[in-house]
Amino acid sequence: MAGHNKWSKVKHIKARVDVVRGKVFSKCAHEIAIAARDGGGDPTMNPRLRAAIDNAKAVSMPKDKIERAVKKGTGELGGEAIQEATYEGYGPEGIAFLIEAATDNLNRTAADMRSIFTKGGGSVAEPGSVAYQFDRKGEIRIAAEGVEEDPIMEAAITAGADDVQMEEDEHVILTDPTQLAAVADSLREQGFEPKTQKLVSLPQNPIEVDELGRARQVMNLYDKLDDHADVIHVFTNFDVTDEVLAQLED
Structure with missing residues (x-):
């Protein structure tokens, strides 16, 4: 797959x-x-x-x-209520960013997002102008150690998963977002314990960046967004070539 x-x-x-x-x-x-x-x-x-x-x-x-x-x-601790917020924007090279946040001060967080995008060579986008470029999925990650590909694929299909992918030390199972909990429970019943399970937004058409300087510029924006205290997830359609990936890991 x-x-x-x-x-x-x-x-x-x-x-x-x-x-x-x-x-x-x-x-x-x-x-x-x-x-x-x-x-x-x-x-x-x-x-x-x-x-x-x-x-x-x-x-x-x-x-x-x-x-x-x-x-x-x-609400047992009192204080301002936590609210969910989604921010959309574009970075260098027209890279799309979709940010999920949780905050007790929407005005503060929105201002911070605008500042980070501006300083990172990008801009905040209108709601809906980025989100359509991503597919919403459930994602389950299971450690690959001691777990062969065929058994986990069979178990995932039996559980109702959409796709099974492999990443170095993890099996990644993708589901319909409404079926995430059911698929994860089925995998547990079959003896496969998830490391994580969550909803994700996957890019439909990743943009490949093949130049190290531009890749670092986009990564810097990603890091600034991801490091913000109110941000839970940052999704992007940024991809890199093998050569750039090797240099990024040096």
């Missing part, structure tokens, strides 16, 4: 670094709070919250931080 683009590999290298830095805890907390706000604080009755908590546990987020994030979402 189809393979992920090379930029996906770069993103997950960065994600592992973020885990070491502890920055990923903030993103997990936002996801947990939003899930608890929308579906209640009981993970057994709220599939989105259960997935968010599982993802947090997968990166060793402390139990007290998880519980605090749940209470923040349900």
Whole structure:
């Protein structure tokens, strides 16, 4: 089946670094709070919250931080309510960016997004002008170690997945967004424990950048957006050639 683009590999290298830095805890907390706000604080009755908590546990987020994030979402801690927001924009080379955020101050976050795009050589776009270039999917990641490709593919198809892809040390299973929880549960029942499960936006037509300087410029914008405290996910249609990828990893 189809393979992920090379930029996906770069993103997950960065994600592992973020885990070491502890920055990923903030993103997990936002996801947990939003899930608890929308579906209640009981993970057994709220599939989105259960997935968010599982993802947090997968990166060793402390139990007290998880519980605090749940209470923040349900309003037990008081303070300003967390709201979801999506921002769209274009970076250098016309690269599309779709940003998912959770914030208690929409005006502040919107101003920050405009500033980051402007300083990064891009611009914020009108709602809807970027999102249509991405497909919404459920994504489940399972460690490849000790898991052969044929068994996981058979299990994923049985579970109702749309696609199975391979990335170095992980099997990536894609689903209809409405079937994410059901497919993940089926995989667990078949003996395959997901590392993460979440909704993602995948580019329909990745734009390949074959020059190192331009690639670094786009990556810098991605990093600035991804590092913002209110940002949960950054999706982009940026891709790189093998030669540029090798230089980026040096």
